[in-house]
């Protein structure tokens with residue numbers, strides 16, 4: 397069986413998920429580790445087997461110009477030259493979300509990849525959760541009718557100083573939106589199969605926040621099919637116990653997801669109780685990342701259509717950027733006004 401040779405760049409929290417998923421994949425093989433931090437490379441060598449090490453993706457790509465693919469699990473800062481280096485060599489890329497910290501920069505990366513006809517997939521692993529697939533199926537085939545409005549709540553006390561979490565969000569601008577809400581906004585587009593057109597948003601930071609910029613987001617989105625989604629997200633909840641609920645109200649009933657990784661329920665309009673939807677077992681951060689990797693490998697080796705493309709991701713990033721502008725300028729923002737012409 398043909399195996400995809402992969403350079404793994406960025407060996408932090410997410411890089412370790414990737415190393416585990418790649419180790420288990422019968423279709424992939426890691427051929428190099430990349431990280432400027434020697435301790436991170438050393439840890440990989442010890443945990444996942446010795447491989448050649450590099451300090452930058454550009455350096456690794458220059459040394460291995462015929463490698464099958466590169467995964468960028470580094471922070472979303474300064475990735476343009478890395479994407480350029482991979483695209484010029486026609487090396488397919490799987491890049492962690494958010495692709496960049498502005499729509500303009502992400503759109504530029506998409507242009508670079510497309511000019512060189514090189515695949516650029518974004519790491520939207522939550523699309524590959526069984527619960528996400530089941531919610532889509534329910535909306536497509538169930539008897540509860542058409543979705544009209546929804547409430548998406550994500551409340552978490554994220555201790556940004558915890559040793560097993562990345563540190564850059566503590567200092568970055570709008571960490572909740574760019575790092576976390578991006579997943580939620582992408583899920584809305586994916587599950588409803590509709591594009592956002594307008595948002596009203598306010599972001600703020602609670603007095604106890606350990607983040608320099610806003611950890612709280614309240615946003616009201618209007619979608620192309622008329623759906624209205626009321627979103628509330630925080631990384632600095634007043635309670636350490638996390639709370640997730642995504643409720644979609646349809647013409648004939650509701651769908652309620654009660655946990656980030658599962659717990660899907662439905663009820664018809666007149667039902668007294670919710671009916672749980674059976675879901676397969678799930679290994680946190682692994683099962684859905686395996687789904688993402690399988691889709692990437694199918695695109696690269698089997699020439700299947702690319703899922704989670706960079707071009708598609710720009711639409712979700714536009715939701716984030718529209719929220720930033722809406723909050724800053726205290727006004728509704730049209731998503732079309734945030735998108736560059738060639739990405740609409």
Ligand SMILES: NC(=O)c1ccc[n+]([C@@H]2O[C@H](COP(=O)([O-])OP(=O)(O)OC[C@H]3O[C@@H](n4cnc5c(N)ncnc54)[C@H](O)[C@@H]3O)[C@@H](O)[C@H]2O)c1
Pocket residue numbers: 405406407408409410411430431432433436451452453469470471472492493494519520521561562563564575
């Ligand atoms: N999809 C998901 O569920 C998920 C989960 C966590 C993180 N992420 C994303 O993964 C990315 C990394 O996050 P993290 O939590 O692993 O951060 P982290 O800080 O734990 O790790 C990042 C690693 O990248 C290294 N690095 C910095 N610059 C580099 C460069 N130029 N080349 C190679 N490596 C470099 C750092 O030394 C560090 O080891 C971010 O984009 C983040 O949003 C995605």
